[in-house]
Amino acid sequence: MLDALNKKLIEANNDPVAFDHDCREGICGSCGMFINGHPHGPVSAITTCHLSMRYFKDGETIWIEPWRAKPFPVIKDLIVDRSAFDKIQTAGGFISVNTGAAPEANSIPVKKKNADEAFDSSICIGCGACVAACKNASAMLFVSAKISQFALLPQGRVEAKDRVRAMVEKMDELGFGNCSNTGACEAECPKEIKLTNIARLNREYYKAY
Amino acid sequence: MNKILFSSVSKKFVMAVAGLFLLLFLPVHLIINFMLLKNDPAPFNSAAHFMASFPLIKIIEAILFGALLIHLSYGIWLQIQNWLARPVGYAGGNKSETSFFSKFMIWTGLSVLTFMVLHFFNFYFIKLGLVPGNPQDFYSVAHNLFKIPAYNYIYLVCFVLLGLHLFHAFSSGFQTLGLNHRIWTPVVKVFAWIYSIGIPAGFAIISLTLWLYR
Numbered sequence A: 001m002l003d004a005l006n007k008k009l010i011e012a013n014n015d016p017v018a019f020d021h022d023c024r025e026g027i028c029g030s031c032g033m034f035i036n037g038h039p040h041g042p043v044s045a046i047t048t049c050h051l052s053m054r055y056f057k058d059g060e061t062i063w064i065e066p067w068r069a070k071p072f073p074v075i076k077d078l079i080v081d082r083s084a085f086d087k088i089q090t091a092g093g094f095i096s097v098n099t100g101a102a103p104e105a106n107s108i109p110v111k112k113k114n115a116d117e118a119f120d121s122s123i124c125i126g127c128g129a130c131v132a133a134c135k136n137a138s139a140m141l142f143v144s145a146k147i148s149q150f151a152l153l154p155q156g157r158v159e160a161k162d163r164v165r166a167m168v169e170k171m172d173e174l175g176f177g178n179c180s181n182t183g184a185c186e187a188e189c190p191k192e193i194k195l196t197n198i199a200r201l202n203r204e205y206y207k208a209y
Numbered sequence B: 001m002n003k004i005l006f007s008s009v010s011k012k013f014v015m016a017v018a019g020l021f022l023l024l025f026l027p028v029h030l031i032i033n034f035m036l037l038k039n040d041p042a043p044f045n046s047a048a049h050f051m052a053s054f055p056l057i058k059i060i061e062a063i064l065f066g067a068l069l070i071h072l073s074y075g076i077w078l079q080i081q082n083w084l085a086r087p088v089g090y091a092g093g094n095k096s097e098t099s100f101f102s103k104f105m106i107w108t109g110l111s112v113l114t115f116m117v118l119h120f121f122n123f124y125f126i127k128l129g130l131v132p133g134n135p136q137d138f139y140s141v142a143h144n145l146f147k148i149p150a151y152n153y154i155y156l157v158c159f160v161l162l163g164l165h166l167f168h169a170f171s172s173g174f175q176t177l178g179l180n181h182r183i184w185t186p187v188v189k190v191f192a193w194i195y196s197i198g199i200p201a202g203f204a205i206i207s208l209t210l211w212l213y214r
């Protein structure tokens, strides 16, 4: 749709509308935009790049806006700078391992339930829809997914305390709002990340002190 | 140290603990208020006197005031930060599905606060001797207030707003404390319904009975 619009704009010698995208298969998270009052458009559990025109009525007016949040400054048109998420991630969203031969993957047993939950949290694509949807522009769903994906696995436990402290501190410093448990993030997340992750983040944070 | 005490998660924690403590107090207050329905002023007045004089209650009262002060100042502080986090809003509106009453927590909270100020003028300040009245006979003070239609209107509206505040607050408080559970969270939601309808309804019944039937 935007391609068609931009083709027209270019043919008429106007500037095309700038928007971000990369994978176009719902895994990179770069295509986020606010469409008709919803992040990634009115259809749940998909990204903008998977939103097809058949979801709209013929002749319908479509409102498109960039993410609106202080830590996500607009670069141009629909493109916002989401590097705030990268900063949170580099603050603690990793595990430290020595280089060398990869250890045998199955040497540390993991409960099936934990492995499944960690996987469900790890599929967050960092698109920022949760921040965009939240009335407080809170990043708690994103951060809690990143915390959970490690907190649930033995490999992640080692640095769990430092991780949650550092990531929450970075999130606050960047100016994201505070969670008020309204649940807009969960409703709009294209990867259906659950609010239970936020409760886990809170628990992890209390445990870290 | 400040980073720990005043991080977003810590502030929410403190606020939730204070808020949940306030939740314990309301049923106690309601039970005492039901004594207003008796024709004999003695039980209510002696209950009020007990609450005003028993040493242990004095300590709890101090904690209660502290909790209230912390809850509302943190509430306002967090809310201001939340507004600052989105300086430019959405022209087309934000239609995301949310827990409905969570959107108005600051406004329902501030309405409850306004009511509490009125309440302090009517009762607490009499006890402190700041406002004329007989602190030994709060029964008559209350009965006289409930004769004024305007007072009842304000009272009823405020309790509806309190109910809306409590409906989100109840389950939100548990989530903030990290108490989220496959089985218990739905149970907490049911209790949120019962509490947030039951408590305001109880206060409203007293107001309506004294206003319309006495």
Ligand code: HEM
Pocket: A179, A180, A181, B012, B013, B015, B016, B017, B019, B020, B022, B023, B071, B072, B073, B075, B076, B079, B102, B105, B106, B108, B109, B110, B112, B113, B165, B166, B168, B169, B170, B171, B172, B173, B174, B176
């Ligand atoms: C009897 C009085 C009150 C009770 C029992 C009560 C209880 C609660 C509880 C349990 C929460 C949930 C806390 C959390 O999720 O972290 C809450 C949230 C909140 N309260 Fe109160 N509260 C009362 C009065 C007030 C007042 C006077 C204000 C005035 C500013 C206020 C403002 C707020 C705000 C802004 C929230 C939002 C937090 C959120 O969205 O999660 N409350 N309240």
Ligand code: SF4
Pocket: A029, A123, A124, A125, A126, A127, A128, A129, A130, A131, A141, A142, A145, A185, A188, A189, A190, A191, A192, A193
């Ligand atoms: S939690 Fe969901 S909405 Fe938020 S960044 Fe991750 S995938 Fe996007």
Ligand code: FES
Pocket: A020, A021, A022, A023, A024, A025, A026, A027, A028, A029, A030, A031, A032, A047, A048, A049, A050
């Ligand atoms: S372009 Fe990668 S998720 Fe949409």
